Amino acid sequence: xxxxxxxxxxxxxxxxxxxxxxxxxxxxxxxxxxxxxxxxxxxxxxxxxxxxxxxxxxxxxxxxxxxxxxxxxxxxxxxxxxxxxxxxxxxxxxxxxxxxxxxxxxxxxxxxxxxxxxxxxxxxxxxxxxxxxxxxxxxxxxxxxxxxxxxxxxxxxxxxxxxxxxxxxxxxxxxxxxxxxxxxxxxxxxxxxxxxxxxxxxxxxxxxxxxxxxxxxxxxxxxxxxxxxxxxxx
Numbered sequence: 001x002x003x004x005x006x007x008x009x010x011x012x013x014x015x016x017x018x019x020x021x022x023x024x025x026x027x028x029x030x031x032x033x034x035x036x037x038x039x040x041x042x043x044x045x046x047x048x049x050x051x052x053x054x055x056x057x058x059x060x061x062x063x064x065x066x067x068x069x070x071x072x073x074x075x076x077x078x079x080x081x082x083x084x085x086x087x088x089x090x091x092x093x094x095x096x097x098x099x100x101x102x103x104x105x106x107x108x109x110x111x112x113x114x115x116x117x118x119x120x121x122x123x124x125x126x127x128x129x130x131x132x133x134x135x136x137x138x139x140x141x142x143x144x145x146x147x148x149x150x151x152x153x154x155x156x157x158x159x160x161x162x163x164x165x166x167x168x169x170x171x172x173x174x175x176x177x178x179x180x181x182x183x184x185x186x187x188x189x190x191x192x193x194x195x196x197x198x199x200x201x202x203x204x205x206x207x208x209x210x211x212x213x214x215x216x217x218x219x220x221x222x223x224x225x226x227x228x229x230x231x232x233x234x
Contacts, residue, residue: 028156031067035201039174040193044068046128046156049147050174053163057085060185061160061178062131063205066096069129072156073102077128080104080121083114084133111135115142122149122157129156136162140169147171166190 027043029036036042044050044065054061062069073079079102081088090100104127106117111134118132132146143159150157163177175191179200186200 026154028068028071030065032064032201032203032205035064035187035203038189038192038197038201044156045173046072047151047154048174049143049150049157049159049170049172050176051159051161051165051170051172052176052178053161053165054178055163059178059180060203060205062088063092063096064178064185064187064203065158066093066098068156069131070097070099072128073098074128076102078102078104078121078126080106080118080127080130082106082118082121082130082132082134083108083111084131111137118157119145119149121153122146122155123152125153125155127153127155129158131158131160133160136165140171144171 025041025045025047027039027041027045029043030039039045052061052065069079079098081103083106087105088103093103094100104121106114106121108114108117114132114134115138118130118134121127121130130150134142138159138161146157146159149155159172166175166177170191172191173193175189177188177190179186179188183206185203185205187203188200189197
């Protein structure tokens with residue numbers, strides 16, 4: 001018996017070309033209603049890989065996700081920062097509602113250790129969200145591994161890359177591109193499970209608070225060990 005189009009559209013991972021996917025995985029609200037309306041399920045996806053493409057640091061690439069990160073790390077779940085370009089600025093995180101004690105920072109010397117750390121953090125189930133800066137040479141197979149790890153650990157996986165990566169294929173379910181124009185953050189969505197978004201979402205949020213490289217009072221210090229894992233990261 002042949003299935004109708006309406007019946008096929010109800011299957012997980014299937015959606016009509018002109019509609020957003022009927023989400024089968026969980027999402028968390030970003031706190032920006034205009035952005036949430038354009039995301040399948042009305043929120044940032046968890047249990048899957050997403051990408052944030054931007055050039056330059058401090059344009060708001062973390063600020064616009066602060067609400068989602070705070071919700072993803074509720075309860076006892078950790079928020080892992082893998083190879084961040086700067087140490088996170090603790091007062092700004094606290095102001096965004098992120099619990100500092102839930103933040104886990106890994107700054108390995110080698111990129112292969114950063115990849116291992118990201119994969120272990122995602123599939124451990126201990127992390128509600130994992131933010132990763134793995135450079136521009138990461139290939140599709142590596143991204144696929146992170147996607148599978150995010151599914152296994154039901155974790156929100158976010159890869160930060162330059163806008164040059166937009167021309168590359170990705171297994172990520174969501175890819176957004178950020179630019180700052182006239183004091184506003186513009187969010188393009190070149191890839192989502194649904195039709196292309198023709199016009200960017202404009203968010204009226206300021207740039208990120210300054211980051212510092214040298215640990216100071218109220219600046220998070222790096223740590224290098226994941227719960228329940230013993231692999232050493234230099």
